[in-house]
Amino acid sequence: MTAQRLDGKACAKEVELQLGHRIAALNEKGVRPHLAVIIVGNDPASHVYVKSKVKTCERLGIKSTHIELDASTDEATLREHILSMNQQEDLHGILVQSPLPNHMDEEALTDLIHPSKDVDGFHPENLGRLVQGRLDGMLPCTPSGVMRMLNWANIPLRGKRALVLGRSRIVGMPAALLLAARGADATVTVAHSKTEATRELCREADIIVAAVGRADMVRTDWVKPGAVVIDVGINRVDDDSRERGWRLAGDVHPDVEEVASWLSPVPGGVGPMTIAMLMENTVRAAELTIQA
């Protein structure tokens, strides 16, 4: 079997097309969606992600404000930025790029973002709504991107066994909640670093969502023939054969395409969907200001 490619780029393009109509409707009402992205420090991967978010905003006609702060910036300064942005009426979404420098309390800072502007979907109020099964709030972008991609490919979830590898606040746990939510109706197991017999659990799953951060961890013998495999992982692996000295790898070994029915590629799978969902949350935040 050669897995079908779960093409996040193509799915994201369709999302962008629909957003284009919603943005035009907002513009007619005198509203231009506006996203602020704050980045602290010099982490090269984070700068690449922010650049790509700003570029997507430009392409869609979403205004973006990009604030770069030095790694030595104190927490109080970042707090001031967030609090002042909360008050800014023409600003609809605020994103603080993770990771923040070690001297900052990332959770406390993102908690300061007003829930209506929390386009990352990490505020306890938005995550709390998700736990309650209310899916109409700001949903975390990566897990909601995974769900959108599964729906787009018409992959049935109801009654299926899903295994989520990873239990982080931003990917694993919300992905598990979304898969188990009414409407999706999968039966979900969450595995983490203390899980025993992870490989055997994986082999029982109809759907695997790998969000661990370990290159090529999920191997062909972890996957039931015909399973759907979503690779969230983005890992840099040393590779002297490349000019830049490294390559990008997912959490799933590429050979899994020999056993899976669907496999999302890295890059070009979940990554573009995460950005598309961020854009959608920003547009939604702008729409809510005129409905309020």
Ligand code: NDP
């Ligand atoms: P975290 O480091 O926050 O979480 C990793 C999770 O994996 C933890 O729950 C950890 O368990 C679990 N884990 C670690 N080792 C094992 C193991 N051997 N078996 C099972 N579970 C294990 O990472 P994130 O959730 O933030 O990200 C995960 C991956 O997804 C990363 O590669 C990241 O770069 C990528 N990512 C990609 C995005 C995209 O847009 N494509 C967006 C966000 C992240 P424990 O809780 O016990 O420590």
